[in-house]
Amino acid sequence: MKAIMMVVIGFIFGLGLIISGMTNPAKVINFLTYGNQWDASLIIVMAVAMLIMMLTWLWVAKKEKPLISGTFNLSDLKKVDSRLIIGSVLFGLGWGLSGICPGPGLVQLVSLKMEFLLFFAAVLGGMWLAKKV
Amino acid sequence: MVTEFTPVSAAIGGALIGIACTLLLVLYGKIAGISGIVKSVFAKANSGSRWQLYFILGLLLAGVAVRVFAPSLLEGELQLPPWLIVVAGLLVGAGTTLANGCTSGHGVCGMSRFSTRSWVATCTFMLVAFITANLIG
Numbered sequence: 001m002k003a004i005m006m007v008v009i010g011f012i013f014g015l016g017l018i019i020s021g022m023t024n025p026a027k028v029i030n031f032l033t034y035g036n037q038w039d040a041s042l043i044i045v046m047a048v049a050m051l052i053m054m055l056t057w058l059w060v061a062k063k064e065k066p067l068i069s070g071t072f073n074l075s076d077l078k079k080v081d082s083r084l085i086i087g088s089v090l091f092g093l094g095w096g097l098s099g100i101c102p103g104p105g106l107v108q109l110v111s112l113k114m115e116f117l118l119f120f121a122a123v124l125g126g127m128w129l130a131k132k133v
Numbered sequence: 134m135v136t137e138f139t140p141v142s143a144a145i146g147g148a149l150i151g152i153a154c155t156l157l158l159v160l161y162g163k164i165a166g167i168s169g170i171v172k173s174v175f176a177k178a179n180s181g182s183r184w185q186l187y188f189i190l191g192l193l194l195a196g197v198a199v200r201v202f203a204p205s206l207l208e209g210e211l212q213l214p215p216w217l218i219v220v221a222g223l224l225v226g227a228g229t230t231l232a233n234g235c236t237s238g239h240g241v242c243g244m245s246r247f248s249t250r251s252w253v254a255t256c257t258f259m260l261v262a263f264i265t266a267n268l269i270g
Contacts, residue, residue, distance in 0.1 A: 010191020013153035020146020024209035026134040032266035044143035052151025053245035066162035087231025092261025094224030103167040110196035115211040119222040126226020
């Protein structure tokens with residue numbers, strides 16, 4: 001049951017990425033680039049998703065346990081450290097170069113285009129390298 | 134490549150992303166952070182609960198379904214030389230691992246929770262991405 005639910009939730013997330021246009025690197029790059037081709041779609045995507053999640057967090061704050069199973073498995077990290085900053089700078093460089101973050105990178109694997117397969121392989125390589133540090 | 138501002142589909146897509154994050158959190162208490170999910174499936178050999186694997190399966194199925202029924206929605210290409218694709222991918226993989234999150238975990242789930250770390254992370258990677266895209270664009 002849980003497996004099926006997880007597939008459904010992943011499906012909804014993936015559909016959201018595709019419908020919003022965020023799986024198209026050009027839309028992300030045009031958001032990130034100042035000029036007359038500026039495409040503000042990404043802001044709308046983030047704003048709507050965040051708004052829904054703000055309401056969700058309000059609800060979560062009043063609950064002790066999730067509705068189906070488990071506990072609230074949340075990060076209790078508080079400290080802003082150099083790992084966070086350096087990691088975010090590196091991610092920003094890669095995202096600004098390519099216009100792809102991990103979610104769209106994953107979805108675009110189904111296009112079977114060489115460039116996206118190469119990108120995702122490099123993402124896994126980067127994750128492996130970072131864990132060695 | 135010129136793209137159009139598409140507020141309606143952006144809002145619908147954003148709502149679906151928010152709903153997926155909500156379901157994962159409300160039903161199972163988990164955060165929809167894609168970089169962490171990818172890491173736990175491909176870069177770790179833990180034998181615990183494999184919900185991440187099923188989540189990724191669903192994500193890929195969405196791609197397959199759209200490719201079959203509405204292929205024009207899944208357009209997009211990476212107009213970079215292969216070596217730069219590799220560099221960008223390495224940076225994304227290493228960066229999200231060090232920072233413990235990306236656009237979904239820090240951006241959507243963390244900022245809405247008013248997590249200081251997520252705000253710092255998101256503002257940092259947004260700013261760096263803006264500078265990078267404008268320098269090479």
